[in-house]
Amino acid sequence: LPVDGTYPSGTAAYEKRNISELVAEWDPDLCIQCGNCSFVCPHSVIRSTYYEESLLAGAPPEFRSAPLDARGLPDTRFTLQVYVEDCTGCELCVQACPVSAPADPARKAINLAAREPLVAAERDNVAFFETLPVADRSRVDFGTVRGTQFLQPLFEFSGACAGCGETPYIKLLSQLFGDRLMVANATGCSSIYGGNLPTTPWTANADGRGPAWSNSLFEDNAEFGLGFRLAADRHADLARSRLIQLRDVIGAELADDILAAPQLRESELRAQHDRISELKRRLHDLGQADRLAIDLRSVVDHLLRRSVWIVGGDGWAYDIGSGGLDHVLASGRDVNVLVLDTEVYSNTGGQSSKSTPLGAVAKFASAGKTMPKKDLALQAIAYGYVYVARVAMGADPQQTLRAFREAEAYDGPSLVIAYSHCIAHGIEMRDGLSQQYRAVASGYWPLVRYDPMLRTAGRNPFMLDSPRPRIGLTDYTQRELRYRSLSNTDPAEAERLGGLAQEAVNQRWDTYEEMATRGAHQFPADARRES
Ligand code: SF4
Ligand code: SF4
Ligand code: SF4
Known part of the structure; x- marks a missing residue:
């Protein structure tokens, strides 16, 4: 780690905590490749990929795979790789697995097994797995649980409690929105396991790009995230105006394509990403003398649509930050809010919040909460x-x-x-x-x-x-x-x-x-x- 106080991302991957004697073990013969187990894994320990069969030539002897269950892709293998040294043994994957062995209903397609006999071989398996190609995002089916589990999580191996109910949602955000994701994170559990310095579970893809993440206070996180939105919009406006001014120098066709590009589907985002890469090449050729080009170069990445998420728990959203949250929702701006609702201040020590339900016991409600949960x-x-x-x-x-x-x-x-x-x-x-x-x-x-x-379209x-x-x-x-x-x-x-x-x-x-x-x-x- 650098001595200047900065720290790299993706460092939780080096921890290899080996905290559980029992870890998940995949059975390729039973598996129906539904993706449920990796969807719910709170620690991003289960990864799936598909690849040409010929790539198995260099695989370690105990590397597991099965024919990919998909039409039109013969000679393609599927692997569900468990990073056993990061597994917490929480068992959520086993509970989520819909398949049982006919002869032994208690046995699933993923089960807990003793770590020690597995760990050496699985280290080799993980190393080989990481040489396999990562799925092309523009070809992944974002509409199904199974499809999304071919997307690389950019939030992995966090130190949240074993089996935490919050982290699967954050992992899903990182899979769906990838390096376009910007997260304003309120204080609470998610800010602790999200930035447990010097390690952090937020990581980058093979291009070295990942989500932008920062933490603010209980009382101002929604406003903090709105600032992300306003800054991103301002940068995008500047980039667009400079691109218009440089249109003839850059090339009218490329400039017009960038300015008019739809950016909803992943294939559209991929195409815009490629156009921006080409724009960067042309800007580089313009050299350092052109003031407009310098401006554009400084904000060019904002021509790709950003996905701004304001994330926090119920202590933030229902209580301490609720005024700010209401203000930000009322702004009408394009921000997304994810409330990880545990119905209690979790990391802070188990105090009741306005999300705590009627009749539940928590600190400050030790005789049972007598007020209902806010809707x-x-x-x-x-x-x-x-x-x-x-x-x-x-x-x-x-x-x-x-x-x-x-x-x-x-x-x-x-x-x-x-x-x-x-x-x-x-x-x-x-x-x-x-x-x-x-x-x-x-x-x-x-x-x-x-x-x-739907209301605008005349439907309920x-x-x-x-x-x-x-x-x-x-x-x-x-x-x-x-x-x-x-x-x-x-x-x-x-x-x-x-x-x-x-x-x-x-x-x-x-x-x-x-x-x-x-x-x-x-x-x-x-x-x-x-x-
Ligand atoms: S036991 Fe828990 S941490 Fe381990 S792979 Fe299953 S869901 Fe993930
Ligand atoms: S949940 Fe079970 S069947 Fe589905 S992918 Fe995981 S191991 Fe396979
Ligand atoms: S205390 Fe925090 S990290 Fe632990 S399970 Fe609850 S939300 Fe997750």
């Missing part, structure tokens, strides 16, 4: 022009993926509220995904999306993505110590608060169901888009 989604929906989603990757990973992509594509403010299981819930972390499932199945955490573009913008509740609230809550502990200390109060919480779930479900059946005109219009 942040409904608050944002009230604006009419904010894209809003509530997701839980353990209940519906495809809905999570869809919401992330829609939020990013929407040209305006977006808010994604993500259920994040946490050690503060008092659960076995391997049950994190099934608890997410129960939160949704009980109606406690309805999956929703609100897309203002509110979509209720989860089915009607099919289990009682206590089937979900009583598996978590944060609720159960009140039953132990004050059973009568637990009963009272539990009954009121069930009522609140029923009432909210009725509200959502009614909203899902409204006509477009019953939601506010976006005056910027409609006459």
Whole structure:
């Protein structure tokens, strides 16, 4: 590490903490190549790739692969590589795997096994795996969980708790938006495992480019992220104006193509990236004398659309930073907000927030919280022009993926509220995904999306993505110590608060169901888009 206080990115990859005696082991014969395990892995330990069979010629003897399950690609192999020295043994991958061995239902296509007998061979396997080609982003299917797991994560091996419910969402951001991603990170767990200096899990791709990341305070992170947006827009404006001024010198066709380029699909972004590379070559040939060229060179990368994300936990979004968050959503600017909702101040020490649910025990609510959780989604929906989603990757990973992509594509403010299981819930972390499932199945955490573009197109913008509740609230809550502990200390109060919480779930479900059946005109219009 340099002695001047700077530090390189991607350094968490060197830690190789070997903290778990049990690690994930892949069974290529059972695997259906769905990608679920790597989607949920909180530590980016599972990677998948496909490649020409001939490349296996130099593989170590214990390197595992299977024929790629895809039409039109014969002689192509698939490998799911586990970085066993970074595996925390959290078991979420095993829980997410949908395949069981016919003769032994307890055995999945990925299982926990003792690390020691595996580690030497897996070191060689990882080294070989890293020589295989990385999937071309413009050819990956961004619309499926499976497809996205061929995308390189640029957030890896973080030191978050084993099985953390927050980090899979951050990893997904880094996969989907790659080196265009700019993250303003509020103080909290995500700022600690995101910048646990001198190591950091934020890393770069093979071109040496990665997301831009910085941390700000609880009280101003939304404004900090809005600053990212304003700066990126200002730089893009400057680049475009200089490009217009230099049009004839640079070449009119290239300049016009850059200025008119659509930049939504990955193939369009790839094409723009290539045009900018060509522009850089031509600018280099102009030399250092031209003032306009110097200006353009300094901001040229902003001609590629930036993806600005404001990230933080509920302590930030619901409490300390809520005024700023509201202000930024109301600005109408193209920012995306990801709330990693653990329903409690996690890293700060387990204090209750306005996201903590009715009846749960936390610091400052040791006798059970007597106020309900704030409905942040409904608050944002009230604006009419904010894209809003509530997701839980353990209940519906495809809905999570869809919401992330829609939020990013929407040209305006977006808010994604993500259920994040946490050690503060008092659960076995391997049950994190099934608890997410129960939160949704009980109606406690309805999956929703609100897309203002549908309102503009004359359709109902509110979509209720989860089915009607099919289990009682206590089937979900009583598996978590944060609720159960009140039953132990004050059973009568637990009963009272539990009954009121069930009522609140029923009432909210009725509200959502009614909203899902409204006509477009019953939601506010976006005056910027409609006459
Ligand atoms: S056990 Fe946990 S850390 Fe290890 S590969 Fe599975 S999900 Fe990832
Ligand atoms: S979840 Fe199971 S079946 Fe799916 S890719 Fe992983 S190991 Fe294979
Ligand atoms: S305290 Fe909770 S949110 Fe924070 S790293 Fe641990 S599991 Fe993740």
